[in-house]
Amino acid sequence: MMERIVAILILLLLPCGLIAEDRAPNPQAGYEHLINTPYLPPYFDQETFDNVWKVWPKPLRDQAEGADADTRRQMAFERYGLTGRSEDPTKPLQYVVDQKGNWTLNCFSCHGGQVDGKTVPGLPNNRFDFAGITDEIRLTKALLGKRLVPTDYSSLVFPMGDNKGTTNAVNFGVALLSLRDADLNLVPGASFPKMLHHDMEPPPWWHFAKKENIYLDGFAPKGHRGLLQFTLVKENKAQAFRDREDDFRDVYAYLSSLEAPKYPGPIDPAKADRGRIIFNNHCSECHGTYGDKADYPERMVPIDVVKTDRARFDSLTPAHRQAYGQSWFNTHGQQKGLIADPEGYVAPPLDGVWATAPYLHNGSVPTLWHLLHPGERPQVWRWKGLAYDHQQMGISVEVLNEVPQGLSSIDRREVFDTSRFGKSATGHDFPNVLSDAEKEDLLEYLKTL
Structure with missing residues (x-):
């Protein structure tokens, strides 16, 4: 059973x-x-x-x-x-x-x-x-x-x-x-x-x-x-x-x-163009380039560099991965490229990133704005409704000081508590080198991907 x-x-x-x-x-x-x-x-x-x-x-x-x-x-x-x-x-x-x-x-x-x-x-x-x-x-x-x-x-x-x-x-x-x-x-x-x-x-x-x-x-x-x-x-x-x-x-x-959905809202061309330059200078090495000369490097970022929650990284052993690699699913090892002991996480492509909230692999960051402002990521947040937040680009949330008491099990799953195991919203601090104005332009450019 x-x-x-x-x-x-x-x-x-x-x-x-x-x-x-x-x-x-x-x-x-x-x-x-x-x-x-x-x-x-x-x-x-x-x-x-x-x-x-x-x-x-x-x-x-x-x-x-x-x-x-x-x-x-x-x-x-x-x-x-x-x-x-x-x-x-x-x-x-x-x-x-x-x-x-x-x-x-x-x-x-x-x-x-x-x-x-x-x-x-x-x-x-x-x-x-x-x-x-x-x-x-x-x-x-x-x-x-x-x-x-x-x-x-x-x-x-x-x-x-x-x-x-x-x-x-x-x-x-x-x-x-x-x-x-x-x-x-x-x-x-x-x-x-x-x-x-x-x-x-x-x-x-x-x-x-x-x-x-x-x-x-x-x-x-x-x-x-x-x-x-x-x-x-x-x-x-x-x-x-x-x-x-x-x-x-x-x-x-x-x-x-399949292709990524297009952002349905207005886009400021001047801000997006400035954001494209910022993206290419700071983000493209891992996440690739977009447009006429699009290229995706499929780069693996060491866990000690990206510093996001490592529960997923620690969950599989080389033996787990080798068992898959030697099975019928991988043509009994004939398919090349198995990585039994990876260093970290692969930086994903960002096509349609506007639509894929919440962010990070564990879904701990509710909007792109919060992703670009690591110090402002909420510790506890709750869904506020199904409407898309076009200002911060992501799901509409209510920031809480703590998890409310007395919630039903389904209502409890509406609340994200980043202090729990595997739920951390830390890491991917790379945007900290950018000014607020640069982050605003970068956010506009992400709408175009």
Whole structure:
């Protein structure tokens, strides 16, 4: 049961992709696979989702009781961080919903979000509450007398994320792969290794095309097989991964086709032009250049230089990375470029950076303004609403002196406390060399990327 629980969770780990020898990969087919093909066992059914409001706190429950079905659905979408699909707003982008009404988590749970009122596939979903929906679906099933599945217990036995939009994704992959051999056959009696649990924010998928290696520490060579890791449920035998390669060749093509969304607000050309010079002088060495001569160096920055929270850096050992490198996912080591013992974190591309708040790999910094002003980063902050903050460029937040007492578990995950393990907002202090005027110009330039 534990293996299946963690297998459902690994959805949050990665993008997905592949390329068949007898046909060209199809990006649109890749998108269709993600939203229509259940690669995991179903989690709950439509009846359960339609009744989940009945376990909400009384004020919200009373509001839902007096609402129509469409309003209730939208309330549930907002509570758990779900968004409607552009082609059918009644269906969640983050789940496959089959003709029988079964709901199965897909990659968009973490990699499909909303910014400035617009749903963007490939955008980090900074509102997804995996623990929240899991806990309340379990309660709803009990209320309806429905059979529970292993995933219903997942948040009770495996950390799923202390804040909305972040998950313990890396450890999902480590745990599930540890139960199989290099050919992905299940190993009788295998158990999970000791792991350092921590939360992190997913990367935007439009970065995928620019990279040779994936993950925050850049340890894994990019390839379609590795992107099948999220289907490592016990029910999927080793042959299932071979059978699905064509699907994920299409998904790989889909990820590679994505482009960053354009900033929708006004941009001051003069300030942005001054900001471009500042960026090229101070930021491009790590984050690359943009425009006609765009170049991305995929540079790894030593942990003692970037000085951001090191929980993610410390969470994987060389043995963990080597196990992946010698497995079927990495063509049994034939793909070159595995980094078993990286020095730190890879500086990401900044295409569409305006849309990807909160910032740093653990989602601890709410806006780009705060990222550029390290001394002003809030120690405790809370979501103030879904509106985009065009002034500071990021999510709208309320700065708090401490975490309020008496919050429900879901409301608690709206509050980010940077004093907690793995949640630090320190590091990336490089903007300290800039004046306030230079930071203002740089902020304007970032809107253009």
